[in-house]
Amino acid sequence: MSTNSTNLGFRGALRRFGKAAALGLVLFGGSAVLFYSDGFQKMFAAVGADVDLPEVAGIEVAQANREAMHAARAAWLEDINAPAPSIPIGPDGYFAPPSEDEIPDGPFGESIRRGRDIFVNTPKYAPQYSGNSQSCVNCHLDAGRKENSAPLWGAYTKYPMYRGKNKMVNTYQERIKGCFTYSMNAQASPAGGPPPLGDQVYLDLEAYAFWLASGAPTGQVLPGAGYPKVPETELGYDYNRGEKVYAQNCAICHGDDGQGRREADGSVRFPPLWGPEAYNWGAGMARINTAASFIKYNMPLSQGQTLSDQDAWDVAAYINSFERPKDPRQTGSLEEARQTFHKNEQSYYGKEVRGKIIGHGVSREQAL
Ligand code: HEC
Numbered sequence: 280m281s282t283n284s285t286n287l288g289f290r291g292a293l294r295r296f297g298k299a300a301a302l303g304l305v306l307f308g309g310s311a312v313l314f315y316s317d318g319f320q321k322m323f324a325a326v327g328a329d330v331d332l333p334e335v336a337g338i339e340v341a342q343a344n345r346e347a348m349h350a351a352r353a354a355w356l357e358d359i360n361a362p363a364p365s366i367p368i369g370p371d372g373y374f375a376p377p378s379e380d381e382i383p384d385g386p387f388g389e390s391i392r393r394g395r396d397i398f399v400n401t402p403k404y405a406p407q408y409s410g411n412s413q414s415c416v417n418c419h420l421d422a423g424r425k426e427n428s429a430p431l432w433g434a435y436t437k438y439p440m441y442r443g444k445n446k447m448v449n450t451y452q453e454r455i456k457g458c459f460t461y462s463m464n465a466q467a468s469p470a471g472g473p474p475p476l477g478d479q480v481y482l483d484l485e486a487y488a489f490w491l492a493s494g495a496p497t498g499q500v501l502p503g504a505g506y507p508k509v510p511e512t513e514l515g516y517d518y519n520r521g522e523k524v525y526a527q528n529c530a531i532c533h534g535d536d537g538q539g540r541r542e543a544d545g546s547v548r549f550p551p552l553w554g555p556e557a558y559n560w561g562a563g564m565a566r567i568n569t570a571a572s573f574i575k576y577n578m579p580l581s582q583g584q585t586l587s588d589q590d591a592w593d594v595a596a597y598i599n600s601f602e603r604p605k606d607p608r609q610t611g612s613l614e615e616a617r618q619t620f621h622k623n624e625q626s627y628y629g630k631e632v633r634g635k636i637i638g639h640g641v642s643r644e645q646a647l
Pocket residue numbers: 398401413414415416417418419429430431433434435437454455458459462463484504505506558562563564569
């Protein structure tokens with residue numbers, strides 16, 4: 280059995296490894312290309328995880344656990360009294376979703392693959408509903424697998440769930456509709472709005488999430504689900520302080536002007552963080568607390584949990600202190616929409632920033 284001391288030893292070793300690796304990375308050179316590789320993401324994924332790690336390291340553990348789950352499921356079909364299948368857990372202590380090579384053949388597998396494609400490249404695979412340069416994967420990293428970046432395996436089994444945002448019980452489709460409406464700015468898409476409920480886009484995205492969550496328990500929130508909260512700091516948040524944090528840690532990839540960078544073929548390499556191609560004013564990420572949480576655990580890319588809480592708050596304030604597409608719920612005045620939808624939130628919507636009230640929104644046409 281695992282004991283605290285072996286756990287601590289292993290965690291300590293991981294931390295030391297993490298620090299050494301981080302230093303190595305910095306020394307190796309600030310090349311964005313280098314950071315943006317799956318290998319590094321994987322390497323850092325385990326570092327600083329605030330959960331009890333299993334006693335044995337190595338990828339085999341996760342695979343063995345998933346195989347054990349499949350075996351236990353098969354035994355269960357034979358004999359209802361057989362032990363219940365256990366949850367597959369990876370070497371980092373988080374839920375281990377199936378690997379891509381386990382996607383089944385046939386129509387269900389095809390739907391899962393389409394869902395994955397839409398998730399990692401939304402402008403290409405769901406162009407009719409895409410109103411900016413974002414893809415789902417920009418905020419749900421590693422194709423929706425990464426812990427602490429609202430992974431799909433942590434989300435799927437939570438729904439149906441009540442949400443204060445629209446004051447009703449939301450199905451999983453309704454939840455994704457929210458991300459199309461705000462994060463993907465569907466109002467500026469060719470369709471002019473999010474896919475209607477029941478659309479094939481949802482069915483495919485749902486198939487992908489259902490499959491990634493295979494073996495995840497219902498009725499409980501798994502470690503690593505959602506974006507963990509960052510404690511409020513004494514100093515609060517300040518976009519002026521955040522400007523420096525941004526220049527030092529973020530501009531290399533997202534650009535001095537926050538507009539990100541594209542590949543030669545036009546696809547997005549580093550997503551824009553504000554302006555007409557970013558998430559709109561109604562998005563969760565436009566709230567400073569939600570952005571601080573995402574950033575603290577996931578940015579700079581592959582170096583989550585290296586910024587201080589203060590820097591995470593300040594840089595979140597900075598990126599959310601610029602115009603972005605309008606909140607689609609604003610039908611009357613800005614002040615009315617602020618009162619109705621943004622009243623008690625931590626955001627600059629309808630407030631004065633650098634001498635100007637912001638929140639009016641900026642569209643692709645205006646930017647041309
Ligand atoms: C600009 C960033 C961004 C983009 C792009 C984005 N999302 Fe989200 N998503 C969020 C935020 C922020 C939340 C809220 C998380 C929370 O409340 O803790 C969220 C929540 C979710 C949830 C619920 C998570 C949970 O744990 O309950 C799902 C599912 C989801 N998004 C799917 C998608 C899909 C599918 C797409 C693409 C169509 C997408 N998202 C695009 C930022 C984004």
